[in-house]
Amino acid sequence: MIIGYARVSSIDQNLERQLDNLKTFGVEKIFTE
DSSP states (O other): OOEEEEOOOSTTOOHHHHHHHHHHTTOOEEEEO
16 A cells, blocks of 8 residues: 655645645555645
8 A cells, every 4th residue: 555645834835736646656545734
C-alpha cells in the first residue's frame, strides 16, 4: 500500500492539485492537513 501526505501552508497552495498528483502515482491512502 502506498501512503501519501498533502499539506497546504499558504493560501497560494492548492490541496486539490496535490491530491490529484498523489492519485496519479497510485497512492491508496492520503492524509491531509
